[in-house]
Amino acid sequence: MKISFYIALRYWRSKSADRFGRLVTNLASVGIVLGVMALIIVLSVMNGLERQQKQQVLSTIPHGIVSNSQGHFNLQDTAPDFPPFVQKAVPINTTNVILQSAHGVSAGQVIGVKDVSDDPLLNHLSDEFSQLLPNGEFKLIIGSSLADKLQLNIGDKVRMMITENSQYTPFGRVPTQRLFTISGLYYSSAEAASYAVFANLADIGRLMRLSAEQFQGYRLFLADPFQITELSRFFPSDWKIQDWRSQKGEFFQAVRMEKNMMGLLISLIVVVAVSNIITSLSLMVVDKQGEIAILQTQGLQKKQVRRIFIFQGFLVGAVGTFIGTILGILVTLNLAQIMDWISTNNVFLPTYIESGQIVLIVAFSLLLALLSTIYPAYRAAKVEPAEALRYE
Structure with missing residues (x-):
């Protein structure tokens, strides 16, 4: 020593x-x-x-949505190569909407999906996707809290107006709108349950003037949502990336x-x-x-x-x-x-x-x-x- x-x-x-x-x-x-x-x-x-x-918070909202600023994707095309920390990537059509029932009006966000497994809020639904959201029948799955607010039940009609798309009529410019039928309810205490509604991917595409085979982008679910900062390194500069930080970043x-x-x-x-x-x-x-x-x-x-x-x-x-x-x-x-x-x-x-x-x-x-x-x-x-x- x-x-x-x-x-x-x-x-x-x-x-x-x-x-x-x-x-x-x-x-x-x-x-x-x-x-x-x-x-x-x-x-x-x-x-x-x-x-x-x-x-709890980030499991119910998209971790990221990537879209090509040059145009839309096609279901027949091969999916891009996503980085290894992306657990799942599903096609998505989404936009902000106004929902109007006989008892009230509420703002919301419609998400077009191809299957109930495309979103964690729908995982508990046991019915077949073809029964809940069949192509061309304009059906809607809505959160229980939003359904209570608008006093809607399964089978009721609700008017969906897409404020971002509008059309010219003899009465002036009016938003694109369509009647949807409530086909199912999902139950969740998450904040997303108060505004998110789900429809068939092709139905929402038609309202957004897309063909049945086209969609806006890919919705990404990451192993660690905080890895979203690394996502931009894997995509060209002309791609647009939206992530959860726009909603929950400040929190x-x-x-x-x-x-x-x-x-x-x-x-x-x-x-x-x-x-x-x-x-x-x-x-x-x-x-x-x-x-x-x-x-x-x-x-x-x-x-x-x-x-x-x-x-x-x-x-x-x-x-x-x-x-x-x-x-x-x-x-x-x-x-x-x-x-x-x-x-x-x-x-x-x-x-x-x-x-x-x-x-x-x-x-x-x-x-x-x-x-x-x-x-x-x-x-x-x-x-x-x-x-x-x-x-x-």
């Missing part, structure tokens, strides 16, 4: 006569433990909330900013705790001046003196970081049971531990602990044996 590390270990384990210095060292260790543990717990909870929102940006701010604020606990290492080492340098001088007279070099206090301060930071990391992971893994003991209101906090985040927290804490030893170690190396031992 190197002499510098051996002496640092003895200093760290010894019961110093300076009780105040020992107290400051213990406070530094406890502060690092609490800071690292709090960082891991809070960031894991924020990760869990972000992941839960991503699964997830706010969640990410809140997580970053919480991490920054809690990391100040670690910064304050590490500053106590500077204080404790500085007190030890004053207390151990005579011993440092004797070690130098016995041949210990100044760089070895510096290493003694660097090792000692780093030991304090490393032990606190290790204990805080273990406690943080254990509390995070058992947070549901802990919340049951603390609260009787059935509060559930989802958690998700990211290994990269844990490594970053540990590296941040150890780096601060190492930096905090530089000044005390420099002061210790400046001790002159003759001056320190003059009155001994």
Whole structure:
């Protein structure tokens, strides 16, 4: 064992006569433990909330829609090569519409599909697609919340007006419109259920002046919706890409900013705790001046003196970081049971531990602990044996 590390270990384990210095060292260790543990717990909870929102909110809306600005696609053509992180790509015709019933009017978005498996909101429908949305019969599947708002049931008629397409009549320019029959209801608590309706791909294409074999673009479902930023690298510049960020981008940006701010604020606990290492080492340098001088007279070099206090301060930071990391992971893994003991209101906090985040927290804490030893170690190396031992 190197002499510098051996002496640092003895200093760290010894019961110093300076009780105040020992107290400051213990406070530094406890502060690092609490800071690292709090960082891991809070960031894991924020990760869990972000992941839960991503699964609940983004699972019911298109992750992306790609279309060719030069024209439309054809069902007979070969589908483009999509990147590997795209789980599924289905043809889509979609537009904003106004739905009018005998009891009210509501804005919505119609989505043309080829099969009930094309959208997760329709997965629970067991009937055949040919019965629900047959080609040419202009039938509609509507969300239960929107159906309640317009007081519609299966078999009722609803007028759909496409505001983006219009036609000239003797009475002026009027939007394209058509009566649709409600053929099914889907049930979902998602926000999309309040405005999304589904029709046959070809029926919507006819209203948008497309042939039965044409469609606007491909609706993409990604393994990770946050990979949408990489999508533009796989398509030519003349392709148009619409993604979920136009609807929910601000929400997830706010969640990410809140997580970053919480991490920054809690990391100040670690910064304050590490500053106590500077204080404790500085007190030890004053207390151990005579011993440092004797070690130098016995041949210990100044760089070895510096290493003694660097090792000692780093030991304090490393032990606190290790204990805080273990406690943080254990509390995070058992947070549901802990919340049951603390609260009787059935509060559930989802958690998700990211290994990269844990490594970053540990590296941040150890780096601060190492930096905090530089000044005390420099002061210790400046001790002159003759001056320190003059009155001994």
